[in-house]
Amino acid sequence: MNNSLPVFAVNFIAALVLAPLLPGIINKVKAFFAGRKGPRLFQLYSDLGKLLKKECVISSTSGGILRIAPAIQLTLTVLAALLLPMGFKNSPLMFPGDVLLFFYLLGTCRFFSVLAALDTGSSFEGMGAAREAFFSALAEAAVFAVLAFLVLFSHSWTLSGMLTGIGMDSWISFTPVLLVSLAMLLVMLAENCRVPFDDPETHLELTMIHEAMILDYSGADLGAILYTSSLKLWIFGSFIVSMLIPGNILSGWQETALSIGGVFASAVLVGIVESSMARYRFLKVPPLLISALVLAIVAMIFQLFFNGGIR
């Protein structure tokens, strides 16, 4: 594939540029269901522009991690995005086992956000950090079950191989891929602090998870955090889209359009979920994450014992 690198590059740049659209799409969908007009589609771009012009106010109890955490998180997330196949084209940086690096880049990103939250010395942020650490540990189990399935399914050890290796035949044995996609959707909602796990719109500090951890950020730092979370949403959306849609059926640029459209569709789906249900109480979050794990394990069983489905 000679033309794979330019296609990847275009998709990667599209991800960086279009990521702030995703929260806009989700909010538009939510506004539609609520019968409201909602904020503009491009609202996050305006917010980022505004925040970049503002100065950062740093908590006087901070030991310094608060100051550097946003930059670290942004860098790690962009690096993780580089490892992900984009537009159904392999990442140029792929190597066997890169999937571990991919998830632990995101894990390190969370590590710094938790550390920075504790660094502020605020009781709200401490609570948010504790919740985030607990729930993400549970989400990790589901993620690795999904990965185990993908290795079984695609016989590949690279993230690109796993995701683009799901060819047309996956549509024939559709059940396990669908189960895993569902598991991944749950992980996506949890990792991106969406309903039913968390409520990104809430102003109630005591109920927050992720939002509580970013209460002390302002100015460009807050901009970096907001941008990073929109990029993370793109990464997870893109992950599911690559998994669900078989590659190599269309020409390069059509695939690009399909891939980007798929990510937008995943944002619409998130918006629909958020419009149709209430947030779960914390006690119900672990069972939900464990059910994601179970879905992935069931998919593995299908794959191992029924060779991809009961025929």
Add this chain to the structure above:
Amino acid sequence: MMETKNFLLLGNGKSIPFASVPELPVAEFSKVCLTSITAEKCRIAAFFAVPEDDRFILTAILGDPAAAGFRVLKTVVKERYPSLTAHYPGFNRFEREIHELYGIVPEGHPALKPLRFVNTQVGDMEFYRMQGKAIHEVAVGPVHAGVIEPGHFRFECMGETVYSLEISLGYQHRGVEKLLQGGPDRRTGFLIETAAGDSSIAASINYCRIMESLCGIGLSDPAVKIRQIALELERCANHIGDLGALAGDVAFLPTASFCGRIRGEYLNMSADLCGNRFGRNFIIPGGCRYPVDQEKAKKITRKLQTVSRELWNALDLMFNSPTVLDRLENTGSVSLEDARSLGLVGVAARACGLDADARRDFPVAGEKTTGSLPVDNYNGDVISRAKVRYEELKKSHDFLFAALAEIPENGAVISQELTPAPDMLAVSVTEAWRGELCHAAVTGSDGKFRVLKIVDPSFHNWEGLAMALRNEEIAHFPICNKSFNLSYCGHDL
């Protein structure tokens, strides 16, 4: 009026000479108060001190549902008296209030802390604290993230579980009762309406009943009906707002958005009725300030028919959603015993199965109300408080449609100089949307108010919120708080 040895029975919205209220020795006074409440199903309507020379007249007004009126009694104290709170926790805030205002010490009060910080820096007090390394203390407020009133909440937690919540208010203290002394004057009505601005109608109904009783003014039948219509519109708007906010707090978008708008429609109906969305400056002693005719009533009925359909849709969506029910059920429970001993009133009390409803318990002659609802199916959690509101909305709508259909022409009344009778005590209680709102007035020899006591339902209920959080997840505080939705300014006055 039935006379007994220890107390006098007073009807709702009626007045008697203050001197005729039985004056008991302190010990006897305490005994009568406590047995009335614990053994004879009375509840505190008001408990306040009237300063007289170098002594204070402690006056107790106890609602007696069995007699459909109030037991009134008084005693004279100088500096101290044995605390009633030690025997019945419902007196807690009343005794702290009296202590703060006049320095009278209730001996044996278990936690004699400042209530509104009238004399000291607001918020400056010893909070209850748990000891230990695993204890996590969370302080919320007085500045909150939403557009709400200021108040400070101190949680003692271990992990996510709250062991104790202490609520410290007083940030909204404006000295309303002090400003009311020496009235009535031109500002009295405005002060009454804005003591808790979301209950303006209920408060002005109470004030007008007191004035009408003290001045001996009669009230026309249409005026009574129109006041009730305004009261129910106020109840609807607030209940709808609360249910919507509750949906918002559990991130259930559809109901949250719809209720936000629909609440506005009910406020607009109030504006159609009297020109103000909160019913301000509408109800005045002797009647209503603006004329209401059948054309107006028909317009409101039509609007009500359209909007109420949308309302039931939005609410049924919420009450039939499993994810919402899961959040609200068995959350923030208050037991019936606790509700009774804290003296909870209104929606919060009925949600615990405590059948306290001023509409049935303290009827006013000639007034037709929505009536009370059965309380057997509630167990004190957030969903119970939400369902009480839902059922009340149904009742209010039935009442509104019926009352609007038979509304006769009613002319405006222009406010006039009124002189209340001297040396009287007048009491009025209205079931406002939160619960029973009590106003009690004592006039001096010149007919001016010596005391105009306001007891907002929130004054009884704040302790209930603290109780609801015991052993509850700290993340449930917002929905517990919203399910009570108590007034800060009504408490702080």
